[in-house]
Amino acid sequence: MLKYLILIQICISAVFGRSISGTVSDSSNGSPLVGANIMLKGTSHGAATNADGRYSIDKIPDGEYVISASYMGFKSFEKNVSIQNQDNFSINIMMIPEAIKMETYVVTASRRRERVEDAPAAISVISKAE
Template sequence: MNRIIVLFSFSLTFLFCQDVNINGRVLDIEKRSPLIGANVMLEGTAYGAATDSKGGFNISGVPDGDYTIIASYMGYSTHKESISIGTEKSVEIEILLETEAIQMDEYVVTASRRRERIEDAPAAISVITKKDIRRESNTNLGDYLKGTKGIDFTQSGIDSYNMTARGFNSSFSSRLLTLTDGRMANVPSLRLTAYNVIPVSFEDVEQIEVVL
């Protein structure tokens, strides 16, 4: 009699500890279209899968317990959801993802009005965005250009400074072309640019481009 009870208890333990399969689909929340190649995984574990051509996935051999399932796809917000796995053989789940804007680095393409040799074309462009201007809130243009690659900044007074590009000495600094909205920013009578009078607040300037 005792032997039968032991075997019966072992059988119950086996039933309660069997692994479970998680099946489901990952869809676009608006179009309800399948997302192919989305990553689905259980947080903190090695269990995971990628969706097929119909947006379906299968994660097999998962022990019972509480998990957080994570689904991610390029251009969509990452989805997290808590699930509990009990004695059932399989779990069905549908995951809906929302589109998300991706902030990428800014690129500037500049074209000349005439054909030119590639060695004469601009080699590098740095952009100081309106967000950078708002964050730093400097009082003059030179302060924004201090950390720009290829620009040497020398300050000789509170509001007096010189800027040179690509290692040219100060005798060539007047050759730096400065444009404001496409127009020459220099003082005609002096043939130089008064950087200290150019407005640089985020309300007046959208961005600053340095072309070297």
């Protein structure tokens, strides 16, 4: 009887797959990152973190995967994981803040000088310091 119960449990696990869960946090202060994207590369499996920084990806077949995490303003995270004979797999991710690099834009204009009150359109005056 015990053999049959073990066989049924193995079959159910194979059908429903495994799950990966954990939290995504800022490495500089430990605060949770809300809305971070977690993906298993090469598959359609993924999730986004909730208000507590928690995520869960369910129904994952056994195998080798690369889990990746991304969040605006943070360095992307990748890690190789092996899901074998485990019902639940936990990975807590600490993401490193990274400055967003953008191109420099210079805005210039040439127009005769007029008073702001006389302008036919909305005008904002910006100094060199701004």
